[in-house]
Amino acid sequence: MKFEIFNKDENCHARLGKLSTKRGDIETPIFMPVGTCGSVKAMTMEHLKEAQAQIILGNTYHLFLRPGMDVIEKFKGLHNFCGWNKPILTDSGGFQIFSLSSFTKVEEAGVRFSSHIDGKKFFFTPKNVVDIQCKIDSDIQMVLDNFAGYPSSVEDNIKSTNLTAKWAKEAREHFLSKKSPNAQFGIVQGGLSEELRVQSLKDLREMDFEGYAIGGLSVGEPVQEFKRIVSFLAPQLPYDKPRYLMGSGTPEEILWAVEHGVDMFDCVMPSRNARRGTLFTSFGRLNIKNKKYAFDSNPIDSECQCYTCRNYSRAYLRHLYKCQEISSAILNTIHNISFYLDFMGKIRYSIKLNKFKKFKEDSLNGFLRGE
Amino acid sequence: MKFEIFNKDENCHARLGKLSTKRGDIETPIFMPVGTCGSVKAMTMEHLKEAQAQIILGNTYHLFLRPGMDVIEKFKGLHNFCGWNKPILTDSGGFQIFSLSSFTKVEEAGVRFSSHIDGKKFFFTPKNVVDIQCKIDSDIQMVLDNFAGYPSSVEDNIKSTNLTAKWAKEAREHFLSKKSPNAQFGIVQGGLSEELRVQSLKDLREMDFEGYAIGGLSVGEPVQEFKRIVSFLAPQLPYDKPRYLMGSGTPEEILWAVEHGVDMFDCVMPSRNARRGTLFTSFGRLNIKNKKYAFDSNPIDSECQCYTCRNYSRAYLRHLYKCQEISSAILNTIHNISFYLDFMGKIRYSIKLNKFKKFKEDSLNGFLRGE
Numbered sequence: 001m002k003f004e005i006f007n008k009d010e011n012c013h014a015r016l017g018k019l020s021t022k023r024g025d026i027e028t029p030i031f032m033p034v035g036t037c038g039s040v041k042a043m044t045m046e047h048l049k050e051a052q053a054q055i056i057l058g059n060t061y062h063l064f065l066r067p068g069m070d071v072i073e074k075f076k077g078l079h080n081f082c083g084w085n086k087p088i089l090t091d092s093g094g095f096q097i098f099s100l101s102s103f104t105k106v107e108e109a110g111v112r113f114s115s116h117i118d119g120k121k122f123f124f125t126p127k128n129v130v131d132i133q134c135k136i137d138s139d140i141q142m143v144l145d146n147f148a149g150y151p152s153s154v155e156d157n158i159k160s161t162n163l164t165a166k167w168a169k170e171a172r173e174h175f176l177s178k179k180s181p182n183a184q185f186g187i188v189q190g191g192l193s194e195e196l197r198v199q200s201l202k203d204l205r206e207m208d209f210e211g212y213a214i215g216g217l218s219v220g221e222p223v224q225e226f227k228r229i230v231s232f233l234a235p236q237l238p239y240d241k242p243r244y245l246m247g248s249g250t251p252e253e254i255l256w257a258v259e260h261g262v263d264m265f266d267c268v269m270p271s272r273n274a275r276r277g278t279l280f281t282s283f284g285r286l287n288i289k290n291k292k293y294a295f296d297s298n299p300i301d302s303e304c305q306c307y308t309c310r311n312y313s314r315a316y317l318r319h320l321y322k323c324q325e326i327s328s329a330i331l332n333t334i335h336n337i338s339f340y341l342d343f344m345g346k347i348r349y350s351i352k353l354n355k356f357k358k359f360k361e362d363s364l365n366g367f368l369r370g371e
Numbered sequence: 372m373k374f375e376i377f378n379k380d381e382n383c384h385a386r387l388g389k390l391s392t393k394r395g396d397i398e399t400p401i402f403m404p405v406g407t408c409g410s411v412k413a414m415t416m417e418h419l420k421e422a423q424a425q426i427i428l429g430n431t432y433h434l435f436l437r438p439g440m441d442v443i444e445k446f447k448g449l450h451n452f453c454g455w456n457k458p459i460l461t462d463s464g465g466f467q468i469f470s471l472s473s474f475t476k477v478e479e480a481g482v483r484f485s486s487h488i489d490g491k492k493f494f495f496t497p498k499n500v501v502d503i504q505c506k507i508d509s510d511i512q513m514v515l516d517n518f519a520g521y522p523s524s525v526e527d528n529i530k531s532t533n534l535t536a537k538w539a540k541e542a543r544e545h546f547l548s549k550k551s552p553n554a555q556f557g558i559v560q561g562g563l564s565e566e567l568r569v570q571s572l573k574d575l576r577e578m579d580f581e582g583y584a585i586g587g588l589s590v591g592e593p594v595q596e597f598k599r600i601v602s603f604l605a606p607q608l609p610y611d612k613p614r615y616l617m618g619s620g621t622p623e624e625i626l627w628a629v630e631h632g633v634d635m636f637d638c639v640m641p642s643r644n645a646r647r648g649t650l651f652t653s654f655g656r657l658n659i660k661n662k663k664y665a666f667d668s669n670p671i672d673s674e675c676q677c678y679t680c681r682n683y684s685r686a687y688l689r690h691l692y693k694c695q696e697i698s699s700a701i702l703n704t705i706h707n708i709s710f711y712l713d714f715m716g717k718i719r720y721s722i723k724l725n726k727f728k729k730f731k732e733d734s735l736n737g738f739l740r741g742e
Contacts, residue, residue: 038690042697045682067665067690074666075686083682294438295445311416311454315446319409319438326413329697 001183001210003242009356013235013261016351019242021087021139022181026054028263029347031340032089036062038082041271042329045083050307051338056084057266060132061093065115069135077137090138092129094145126171134180143171145187150219157191164189165203172207183210185244191216192225197233211242218248227256234260251343252368255360258347270340274332277321280339282367293318306338372554372581374613380727384606384632387722390613392458392510393552397425399634400718402711403460407433409453412642413700416454421678422709427455428637431503432464436486440506448508461509463500465516477517497542505551514542516558521590528562535560536574543578554581556615562587563596568604582613589619598627605631622714623739626731629718641711645703648692651710653738664689677709
């Protein structure tokens with residue numbers, strides 16, 4: 001994997017770059033639609049290609065449980081299994097074990113957990129999570145990390161930061177021994193403590209990962225805390241490596257993080273909101289359930305070029321939502337994912353012109369005003 | 372509307388024809404995907420076009436309640452509202468009032484019912500159902516009919532048959548007075564009584580509809596009774612008019628009805644089955660939930676050219692079903708609807724060659740064996 005930076009905005013940390021993988025290039029900053037189980041909810045792979053998705057996300061925890069590694073192995077990886085031939089990044093599952101499993105026991109060697117589907121017990125270690133992701137053949141794999149939770153005590157945070165470093169080292173050594181053509185990213189933990197974040201980064205930096213992620217944010221902390229950690233930490237991540245902010249976010253969060261040098265994003269928000277009728281537009285959020293759209297023959301957003309906006313009116317989309325038609329989820333998701341990917345394209349263009357700060361201000365004073 | 376018959380199979384009543392409407396031609400025999408509320412469940416209009424759908428169904432009862440006629444009128448009809456520019460046929464809602472409403476009162480002048488959504492009461496008459504469908508601007512509208520239920524007493528059946536004739540006359544006169552460029556079909560009732568079916572047909576025949584439908588079948592009667600009425604009645608329907616068997620069916624039912632001269636079909640079966648994981652194939656039904664497909668890298672049906680079969684394996688589709696992904700409903704529905712439309716294409720081709728009977732036998736002894 002190669003990462004090139006074509007331009008760093010003159011007025012902030014924002015960077016325009018390209019991540020090259022064996023399955024294609026990814027222009028950064030990029031948003032990665034979330035396809036937890038090997039499917040972005042309510043979209044076909046064709047819809048994703050039409051929406052210009054360059055990379056999608058999978059989840060090790062989910063894929064390990066279903067369809068299971070024997071199936072993934074039979075298909076020689078997730079790409080072939082799910083019919084997506086562009087890059088895939090897989091999260092390690094560290095966060096999902098924490099958030100979904102009814103039983104979790106963190107040990108020095110790894111984490112025991114029970115499946116949220118059938119209660120079966122498993123043990124994830126830094127090494128076997130590498131092995132699993134090698135079988136998935138994800139273009140970018142994430143190390144197994146330990147998340148202290150939010151809020152968390154200082155002791156828990158210290159413990160989690162240290163364990164994350166220990167696990168990262170084991171994962172890195174194991175990954176390197178496999179001579180995989182794919183990439184492995186480390187995950188910086190440390191919660192809301194700048195001191196621990198610096199320590200975590202220092203630990204990981206020595207391991208020379210192909211990329212660095214910020215974990216443990218967008219977990220319920222106040223937005224000011226989120227901003228504080230991102231603006232403090234992101235610029236310190238290795239400059240010549242891709243930087244990935246995990247699980248964030250809103251357009252506002254993305255703008256904040258790009259300004260401070262983040263390159264990669266994933267979030268369920270655009271797809272989840274779509275299914276609930278909340279649509280992103282160039283003039284702010286639009287609730288398609290609203291009665292005022294009952295007769296509205298305009299598209300969701302006349303500036304949007306997505307399949308939904310080219311073909312359907314707000315009135316029809318409101319009708320589909322009210323009737324709980326599956327096509328409501330499909331058409332809304334196509335729009336929101338297209339909006340996010342188009343938004344990232346605009347961000348990239350503004351960085352190219354060294355005008356990201358202006359783009360950000362225009363966005364916040366324009367379509368994001370009052371959000 | 373023009374209806375031409377290009378060939379009548381030499382060995383049975385099957386006909387190859389073309390129905391010409393202002394919104395395009397329909398090759399018959401044809402299957403019409405059911406888009407009750409102006410959306411075929413789990414498909415976009417693009418998916419329908421790719422599946423080669425030539426005409427879709429809407430429902431007067433459902434569309435009248437949601438989005439309501441004021442919305443439909445604002446869009447100058449359903450086509451413009453839902454983004455489908457090929458022909459649409461609308462059922463009158465007679466059957467839906469019977470099957471969905473919690474309160475129904477049949478009177479000489481029409482039927483009182485309460486909405487299954489919010490309990491609001493309405494009164495449908497033969498005339499206002501014509502008016503509603505003129506606002507919908509469906510290319511083919513159905514008269515308001517009265518269904519006796521199944522099973523039904525002789526008295527109820529007689530009453531329903533007579534009322535259907537009375538209503539049809541009122542609907543026909545009203546429709547003709549409007550000088551609509553669209554078509555209106557009458558619906559033959561009479562339950563499982565050949566005598567009443569003949570009477571109903573005689574009543575309607577005098578009204579010279581643009582097409583004739585068989586109503587009141589596929590409502591739970593034994594398959595032999597279904598076959599008896601279809602083979603008795605269908606060949607007696609006016610030869611030079613399209614013949615439509617409402618709400619049937621299975622591939623077997625379609626074959627039976629085509630043999631006896633039926634041209635048009637609609638049924639929720641392919642889409643509903645798809646959502647439940649039952650897929651139609653050229654070798655019989657396939658239950659995608661089945662464990663034996665967990666590792667199966669074949670498409671649902673290697674003879675099928677649909678988007679799903681071109682791109683996805685049984686193993687992946689099984690996985691999506693198990694994970695209850697919305698894409699499971701999308702991909703399965705695309706396949707089943709494509710299968711049905713392709714099946715109708717094969718039927719048409721066999722009639723062209725005067726080989727429908729052979730096609731039917733081959734199908735029943737082949738892919739439909741044991742169904």
